[in-house]
Amino acid sequence: MKINTDSFWYKDAVFYELNLRAFADGNGDGIGDFRGLADRLDYLQELGVTCIWLLPMYPSPLRDDGYDISDYFHVHPDFGTLEDFKRFVDLAHERDLRVIADLVLNHTSDQHPWFQAARASKDSPYRDFYVWSDTGQEYADARIIFLDTEASNWTYDPVAGQYFWHRFYSHQPDLNWDNPRVREEMFHVADYWLDMGIDGFRADAVPYLIEREGTNCENLPETHAILQDLRRHIDDRYPGRILLAEANQWPEDVLSYFGDPSAGRAEFHMGFHFPVMPRLYMALKKGDTTSIYDILRRTPPIPDDCQWCVFVRNHDELTLEMVTEEERQYMWEQYAPEPRMRLNLGIRRRLAPLLDNDRRKIELLNSILFTLPGSPVIYYGDEIGMGDNIWLDDRNGVRTPMQWTDGPNAGFSGAPPESLYVSVIDDPVYGYRRVNIAAQRADPDSLLNFMRRLIALRQEHPCFGRxxxxxxxxxxxxxxxxxxxxxxxxxxxxxxxxxxxxxxxxxxxxxxxxxxxxxxxxxxxxxxxxxxxxxx
Structure with missing residues (x-):
């Protein structure tokens, strides 16, 4: 293993968010996998990123692109085997690339054996792994997050004869973190993957772990107590590994997710700064930076050991939860005029299409990304200006195959085109014949080579990370x-x-x-x- 041992490595990191299914197919079945990713690690090393963030890789019915987990202890067969995973991690570390993975703490798939056992009988030892109700009327102050698909946070299960609680899709029942056995099992999940050598987790949907009547069921003290226990557990056993919080909240509310390290109540090493992101786009469209200044002034100091994580796009919709209704309507009007471009309270488009494929704007937003406080995240394909497919369902329009070459299937897979998990982008502007890594590698003035220079320059100047x-x-x-x-x-x-x-x-x-x-x-x-x- 050839990894820098600095315990604050995450402050200087440049993260690369990678959809395994979309990145590279190593066995020719039309689906990206760990073999394909391992074969492409030299590209990521050449790009200059320092940490790979893997989206969910676990067995799943894939109704939410893997965030509906049915088994926490294996790799989805589409992606290979545990041996393939271990080999990938070893090869990444040999190239000074760290690896973090998604850890979905809040919920499981309804196909998980825990839930299947829980719904089968009130006497099941797994019944209390989930949150149940006879009426589905509790916690009425909790907002519905997926407004486009869910009418309630409760869904009636005819097998169980009760309603179960879910903050997201109705096929993703929330775990009952008031149950000590849930805590024990999920800490065991963390240990399992850390023992395989990964460098940490991006913890999904952490504000929602606990429910209490009369609250909005977000950011509760009991949730923070759980997260402090998780941090102590990992620090004691795996020093140098990190926890990155996905808490789509105002910056003053995210502050509490860093905890108080000086008092022994540390929580996350890192937290995403969600509210700054939509304001970059809004300011760019208006030509007025006031909203950026306002949110940055509103951002409180964080503990010295902690770090923001900043991004301009990711695998989800460009969320507009942290703006006013007037601002949301403005953003939809300006950036998502077609209804198919909108999803929930956001916009499901990639960086280049959002910015009209204007190289000047793309460079500008990346310059801001790389100089703001925090460690930047690059979403796979944005380094070459990939496009999207708004006609695919849900968020899948921004999760299309990586465009490596202008050859068959964009060099992503050797499978017949009809066997790909989804078609490659093939339009006149963003299609793989025009936008691909091979062509941009050869062009010194390409967006890819601009991004390489930007990453290298940031790495030469620690002031941007620290x-x-x-x-x-x-x-x-x-x-x-x-x-x-x-x-x-x-x-x-x-x-x-x-x-x-x-x-x-x-x-x-x-x-x-x-x-x-x-x-x-x-x-x-x-x-x-x-x-x-x-x-x-």
Missing amino acids: GTFELVDTGNRAVLAYRREYKGERVLALHNLTAAAQQVAVTDGSYIDLLTGESYPSARLALTPYQYLWLA
Whole structure:
């Protein structure tokens, strides 16, 4: 194993979120798998990312792309075997690539043996693994998350003769974390995969573990107590491994998910900053950075040992939960004019289509992503500007096969095209003949090579992963400006979010742009449309 032993490695990390099914097919059955991923690790090493985040890889009916788990202790047969998984982890570590996996704590599939046993009899030892009701009227203050598909958080099960609780789909019953046996079993799940060498977990849907009457059943003290126990459990047995929280909440509410490490009440090493993401798109469309400044000012300091995780797109819809209703309507109007582009309270589109395939805007948002406080996440395929297929159901439109070459099946699989789990993108703008890794590798001016340079530059300057953050008011609302500082290095990041030239005044003398090497001796800078500068 050839891995940096710095326990704060996650502060400097560049994460690569990878849909195993979509990445590379190693056995020719039309579905991505661990063999295919192992064969493509050199590409990820070349790209410069440092940690692979795997979406669910477990046995599942696949009604929610694997987040409906029916067995926590094996690999889905589509993806290979446990031996394939272990080999992949070893090969990743040999290349200085860490690996984290999704850990779904909140719920299981209704096909999980626990639930099947639970519903069969009230006397089953697994009955209390889930949350049941005779009326389905409890916890009325809890919101319904999947408004497009679910009318209630309760579903009646005729076999059980009771209602079961679910915060997500009705085929995903929530676990009863008030039951100590559930806690014991799920901690055992974590141990099982950490013993195989993975470097941590992205913990799914953590705000919803506990239910209490008269509350919204989110962010409850009992939930935090469970998560503190999980963190202690992992720290004691697996030092250097991390927990990343998926808590789609306001930043002041996410703060509690970091816990208080200095008082022995640590929870997560990292947490996603969801609210900043839609405001990047909103500010870009309006040419006004006010909403970004507001949310960043609203973001509280976090413990020194902790880190935000930031992203511009991922495997889910671009969530609009953390905006006002007026802002949500604006975002739908501007970025999702077709109903098929919308899902729940969000937008199911990839980065490049959202930004009209405008290279200037794509580079600009990535520059912001790589300079904001936190560790950035790249969603597979966004480094080459892949498109989406809005005609696929649910979120599957942003989960199409990786486009490696302009050959058959985009180089993703040797299977007959009709055997692929879903067709490759083949339209005139984003199709694999035009957008693929092989072509972009060979083009020094490609988006892929831009991303490689951006990643490498960030890695050369620890201020972006570990430094302080200070917003700068330039007096121009079209320009986003902030300083990063660490151990004597200071970088001023400037971003023009408009299609017009902008003037900004800066102090502290002359600068050199880290991206281009160009000097800026003047105290007043003229930024070209969508220009970004990393001034040191």
